Amino acid sequence: MTDPVYDPIAAFAGTLASLGVRDVVISPGSRSTPLAVTFHAHPALRTHIQLDERSAGFFALGQARASGRPSVLICTSGTAAANYLPAVVEANHSCVPMIVCSADRPPELRDWGAGQTIDQVGIYGTNVRWFADLPVPSEWSESAARLTAMRAHDAAIGPRRGPVHLNWPLRKPLEPVAEVPIRSYETAATSTTEPVSTPADGLFDGDGVIVLGPDAANGIDAQCELARLAAQVARSKGWPLIGEPLSQARSQDALEASEHLLKQPAVDRLRPDVVVRVGGATTTAALNQWLERISPERVVLIDPEQRWHDASFTTTHHLTAWPAEVTGPPSDPGWLARWRALDAAASHAIERVVSASGRTSASVVRDLCGALPAGAVVMTSNSMPPRDLDSYVRPDTPLVFVGNRGAAGIDGITSTALGVATQVDTPVVVFTGDLALLHDIGGLLGVARSGQHLTVVCIDNDGGQIFSMLPIHGRIGDDAYDTIFRTPHGVDLGHLDGMAGIDATVLDPGDDLGRAVQVAVAKTDPGVDLLIVRIDPERDMAARTAVRSAVGESIAP
Numbered sequence: 001m002t003d004p005v006y007d008p009i010a011a012f013a014g015t016l017a018s019l020g021v022r023d024v025v026i027s028p029g030s031r032s033t034p035l036a037v038t039f040h041a042h043p044a045l046r047t048h049i050q051l052d053e054r055s056a057g058f059f060a061l062g063q064a065r066a067s068g069r070p071s072v073l074i075c076t077s078g079t080a081a082a083n084y085l086p087a088v089v090e091a092n093h094s095c096v097p098m099i100v101c102s103a104d105r106p107p108e109l110r111d112w113g114a115g116q117t118i119d120q121v122g123i124y125g126t127n128v129r130w131f132a133d134l135p136v137p138s139e140w141s142e143s144a145a146r147l148t149a150m151r152a153h154d155a156a157i158g159p160r161r162g163p164v165h166l167n168w169p170l171r172k173p174l175e176p177v178a179e180v181p182i183r184s185y186e187t188a189a190t191s192t193t194e195p196v197s198t199p200a201d202g203l204f205d206g207d208g209v210i211v212l213g214p215d216a217a218n219g220i221d222a223q224c225e226l227a228r229l230a231a232q233v234a235r236s237k238g239w240p241l242i243g244e245p246l247s248q249a250r251s252q253d254a255l256e257a258s259e260h261l262l263k264q265p266a267v268d269r270l271r272p273d274v275v276v277r278v279g280g281a282t283t284t285a286a287l288n289q290w291l292e293r294i295s296p297e298r299v300v301l302i303d304p305e306q307r308w309h310d311a312s313f314t315t316t317h318h319l320t321a322w323p324a325e326v327t328g329p330p331s332d333p334g335w336l337a338r339w340r341a342l343d344a345a346a347s348h349a350i351e352r353v354v355s356a357s358g359r360t361s362a363s364v365v366r367d368l369c370g371a372l373p374a375g376a377v378v379m380t381s382n383s384m385p386p387r388d389l390d391s392y393v394r395p396d397t398p399l400v401f402v403g404n405r406g407a408a409g410i411d412g413i414t415s416t417a418l419g420v421a422t423q424v425d426t427p428v429v430v431f432t433g434d435l436a437l438l439h440d441i442g443g444l445l446g447v448a449r450s451g452q453h454l455t456v457v458c459i460d461n462d463g464g465q466i467f468s469m470l471p472i473h474g475r476i477g478d479d480a481y482d483t484i485f486r487t488p489h490g491v492d493l494g495h496l497d498g499m500a501g502i503d504a505t506v507l508d509p510g511d512d513l514g515r516a517v518q519v520a521v522a523k524t525d526p527g528v529d530l531l532i533v534r535i536d537p538e539r540d541m542a543a544r545t546a547v548r549s550a551v552g553e554s555i556a557p
Contacts, residue, residue: 003177004138005170009038011142014183015149016099017044020069023422025060027053029076031116032103033174034137036074041180045072048422048450050415053080055443057087058404058412061096062379062419065402068219070097070156070164071419077104078116081123081167086411091163092127094215094280094406095305097156098163100124106136106171120167129162130155136169142183160305161218203300203317205328206273207335210234211287212243212254213309214405216279220377220424224248224400229322230278238331239272240339244283244390245401246380252395255339257346259390260551262286265293267555270338274298278322281309283386283405288312342555349554350547354392357543359509361459364533365392368431368457371514372521374398375426379417381436382408385459389431391547400426410436414456415443421452427521430456438489448501448527455520455529457513461537462488493532501527506534 024039025048026032040047050056053075060071075081081102091098104110105117121133130152134140152164212230217223227243231252234241242258243249261267263286271294279302282288291299291314301308301315302322308315354362365388372378380386380403389401404416413436421428437444437458447454497504507513513533520529 001178003181005034005174006038006137006176006181008137008140008142008145009034010181010183011145012149013039013042013045014185015146016072016153017042018185019150019153021072021099021153022046022069023048023060023063023067023071024074025050025056025063025071026074027051027056027076027080029080029103030174031105031170032074032076032168034170034176035101035103035168037176037180039072039074042182044184050446050450052442052446053083054086055412055415055440055446057084058090058415058440058443059419060098061087061091061404061412062416062421063423064091064096064098064419065094065416066220066377066420066423068097068222070099070153073098073100075102076116077102077120078118081120082118085124085127086407086409088124088127088163088165090404090406090409090412092406094404095161095218095307096163096215096406097161097218099152099156100128100163100165102165102167104167104169106169124163124165127163128165129158129160131165131167133167134169136171138171146185157218160307202328203298204237204274204276204323204326206297207331208237208239208274208276209272210239210241211275211277211282212241212247212249213277213279213282214244214246214403216247220400220402224251226278227252233326236330237326237328238333238336240336240343242287244386245378245393245397245399246283246386246389246403246405247279248400250393250395250397250401251399254395255343256395257343257350257551259284259286259387260346260350260547261342261555262290263548264552264555266552266557267342268294269557270342272296274300276300276302277310277315278302280307280405281311283390288314345554346551349550350392353543353546353550357546358539359533359535360540360543361388361535362392362543362547364457364459364513364535365389367513368429368517369393369397369399371517372399372429373427375400376521377402377420377424377426377428379403379413379420379428379430381413381430381432382410383433383436385431385433410439412440412443413437414440414447414454417454418443418447418450418452421454422450428454429517429521430454432456432458434458434460434462434489434491434493435487437493438491444496444502444528444530445500451526453523453526453528455517455531457517457531457533458493460493460532460534461540462490493530496530502530503527504530504532506532508534
């Protein structure tokens with residue numbers, strides 16, 4: 001028996017499955033019934049239920065960030081689709097594939113006051129690679145549905161990866177006529193996404209530096225492989241490799257103290273002939289400020305996604321792929337030796353300060369990374385945590401670091417980590433601040449329900465410490481500063497203990513954080529081990545200031 005509504009949707013779902021899509025994230029709703037029921041019935045697809053669409057969007061983002069495959073998001077009509085927007089924005093800016101399927105009222109009910117009806121046409125604006133307001137399924141063919149699935153998948157994973165939005169107008173009745181139809185196909189062909197190799201043309205001659213940024217490749221495995229390639233090129237040329245943990249460069253032989261070194265004018269005397277930048281924009285401003293100060297002869301941006309991430313406008317050459325062969329003789333051995341000597345001196349200075357400062361953000365990073373097993377995944381929130389990782393994670397650290405550095409918001413961090421956890425077999429740890437944890441409290445409460453286990457290490461300094469590093473701090477009264485910027489929340493996070501599978505532990509300064517992390521990541525039962533590390537903001541700021549001074553003194557000519 002044919003079903004004019006479900007048959008085209010079955011063709012759409014079956015085609016995506018044949019293209020390698022595996023995960024479907026559904027939030028409950030009525031108007032989306034045909035989509036939810038059809039995708040859930042397909043044997044090749046895994047269904048994940050997320051009650052809150054805002055969390056669901058970041059959950060799907062985390063899945064795709066880890067796997068490199070687009071996840072499908074399904075929601076009902078109305079504000080449900082609007083709640084995907086933050087995750088869609090992040091997916092756009094970090095080039096993460098995603099296929100959003102929003103249910104909608106049919107055309108005859110739009111703009112007539114029908115319940116749960118808003119204007120969903122183009123709701124994500126320029127943040128999607130392709131948008132289509134589809135026909136009502138009963139007025140569509142299976143062949144058209146298949147071609148739409150192929151186009152959506154190709155747009156999501158193509159030369160510039162990112163989110164796709166398909167708006168599905170659905171007319172009652174919403175239930176299947178009989179059994180839910182299932183369509184299976186052979187793997188359909190898609191266009192290649194491999195960029196054409198570009199000749200080097202002498203761009204790599206001379207003394208150089210390679211800078212590896214985040215989101216340079218599609219999925220964790222590809223990003224790790226790219227880091228290995230960048231390290232291999234750096235070794236062959238005798239160049240230093242600079243990369244924050246989110247680039248996976250710290251699993252290679254990258255410089256340890258680059259974030260601190262590049263802030264120091266003394267480093268400017270090591271002016272390279274060429275700087276090769278790969279991937280997205282770096283987290284901290286030190287690199288861009290260094291490039292602006294030294295003005296290298298050549299700054300080569302290797303940019304397969306063609307994002308043109310260069311807010312300092314220093315790029316002189318733009319390539320869409322690594323050259324087929326990086327030619328030219330290696331640098332004088334003294335070039336790399338000078339960088340290594342400065343890095344070693346700065347690293348020793350940092351270690352002295354961190355060791356003498358007690359419980360600070362730096363010591364938390366060292367204790368956390370030192371306690372994790374090889375291959376564990378650390379999902380970082382934004383604001384201070386990625387900067388602290390960049391500042392204090394040592395080279396050759398055998399961990400995987402992920403984060404939402406596209407739009408760099410503090411929203412959806414736990415939900416993203418939960419999505420990552422569904423795609424990997426190693427422990428997943430969230431490294432976050434208190435404000436980001438509270439911002440995605442819904443994601444935290446949904447972990448046990450999803451059958452996953454997360455360890456969350458939260459630095460709790462009762463507010464936003466990053467603002468203390470901005471010029472506004474000290475320019476206005478303390479009361480106004482605290483009210484508008486630091487925003488102390490006054491929430492005792494320890495009270496989350498026992499709620500929705502959360503095991504919360506408050507760690508005092510003398511408690512062994514490393515041991516607590518080891519115990520937590522060894523667990524596999526669904527739920528959250530929340531380790532709350534309270535830090536004195538004044539002590540933390542004093543340690544940061546001391547680190548900068550110590551590094552400057554250690555490398556002074």
